Amino acid sequence: MKRLYWTSPDVLELEVTVATAGDCAVTTEPVLFHPDEGGQPADLGAIGPANVLNVEIVDGQVVHRLDQPLTDGKYFARVDRERRIHTAAHHTAQHILSGIAEQRYGLKTTGVHIGLERCTVDFDQKVEWETMVALETAALEIVMRDLPVETAFNEAGVRVRDDFKPIESEVVRVVKIADCDKSACCGAHVASTGRIGTIRVCDVETKKQGTRDSYLAGAKALEYGQLETNTLRRLRQLASCSTAELPSLYEKALSQTKEQAKEVTRLWSQALPSLVASAQVVEIDSSPVGVQVTEMPPQLVAKLAGMTAEAHGAAVVVSGTRIAINSQTLDAGALLKKIQESLGGKGGGSPKAANGSLGRTTTVDELVAILKNSD
Ligand SMILES: [Zn+2]
Known part of the structure; x- marks a missing residue:
């Protein structure tokens, strides 16, 4: 064969x-x-x-x-030419990344995935982002030298991936890229490194004891770069600043938003007693239930439900899709289940208190209609 x-x-x-x-x-x-x-x-x-x-x-x-x-x-x-060019270019790019990683940084490759949208190579140790950037630069040099990708058989002293399985035990196929890499491999590659076009390291994440590096090559790398460039360009227009200024500006905006959210929560907390008084009270199974739909921060929903139940005996409070039910008279868990049968969502609780989410937003009138429905 x-x-x-x-x-x-x-x-x-x-x-x-x-x-x-x-x-x-x-x-x-x-x-x-x-x-x-x-x-x-x-x-x-x-x-x-x-x-x-x-x-x-x-x-x-x-x-x-x-x-x-x-x-x-x-x-x-x-x-299929397009599919082969994609997989072969990304696979050859992986050889280059793995070869340089082992030679320069002593990183062993423990796994490889060549996807049609995302490709990854796993290394056995933690790798800093700066190292990956240097690796990316070194990989591009190999691409630009347009080195031949050669096949040999049964050579000694080759890099062997942890997950490599030879097809035929007596024949080990070896792939050589000049001084960059020499490793046992069964895949399909491009004929020379120039065919890869370019290699782009997209991200790194911690994977068990090591690192997973996401990368792209050729047309996919260009596509990825264009998406990032367009995104940065839009952000610069929105913020009227340079790319270098974006991180500090974003950090400042996030911290301001956090402070404002804290202030909003504080103001809503102050308003809780008056909200208890404004609840629409309806009779369910001869027991009064205070029903409220608000736009308060979700973390206050359960607190308002507790305070409203103190005042009226039972309470159903919704903000967005968050729901909390407290009851001293009815079964809170059963009420939540009844509402979720109509509106969807997740969560549960005891007869005294139930919390969860709804499948969509709702109104006081709709909640009252659901609660009053005795089917
Ligand atoms: Zn290979």
Whole structure:
């Protein structure tokens, strides 16, 4: 089984010899399609009249799952070029990031994911953002040198990922990128690093004992950069400031908002006694219930419900979608359940007190109608 995606990754269209390997499944000689393995998704495309739905390794063979059966024979095979360029460029970018990370910072790669929208590489240690920025710069240098990505077999002294599984135990395929990386790998790559276009480190997050680095390459990296540039440009227009001034301005605005929210809560707290008096009181099962829909800060809803229940025996208080029910006469948990049966939401409680959320906002009239409904 000659894997052309290893040795001639540029060959994406070719006549191949097809042999059936089950219902709507075939093997081909040579193999053009990269299977779903090693964190890189399978190539898609067509073999003769059949569309390739997935490609998997079955008992060491590359098996193509098709949307219709094919008889044995010769067919023209075509790999979906755009998808392959995406996965191969991102996979090769990962080699560069992993190679530099290990050489310069002693970071071992523990996992890889090549997604169609998001790609990640996991390192075994905590990595500072500044290190990732330096890694990104070094990776671009490798791209710009347009180094060949070569395939060799059974070489010694190669980088081996923790999650690497060789397809054939006696043959270990090795991918070499000049002085940047030499590692055991079963994936499909671009023929030279210049084909990647560019590599962009998007974010890092802590993952167990190590770090997960999100990155993008080529057209996806450009798309990501354009989105960020547009967002920053809009923020600069809104704030009439430079990009460098944005963080301190945003920090100041957040802190002001926090202070104002505190002040609003304080003023609402002062108004609670008069709100108790303004509750609409209705009779439910011969017991008075104070019903209020306010726009108060959510953290005060339960407090107002408690105070209103003191005054009237029971209370239902809503702000936005937050609801609190207190009762000395009726079953608060049952009342909440009844309201949520009509309005949706989550939460629960005891006969004395129940709290939760509603599926949507409501009015006093609607709440009263729901509570009075005896169905
Ligand atoms: Zn690889």
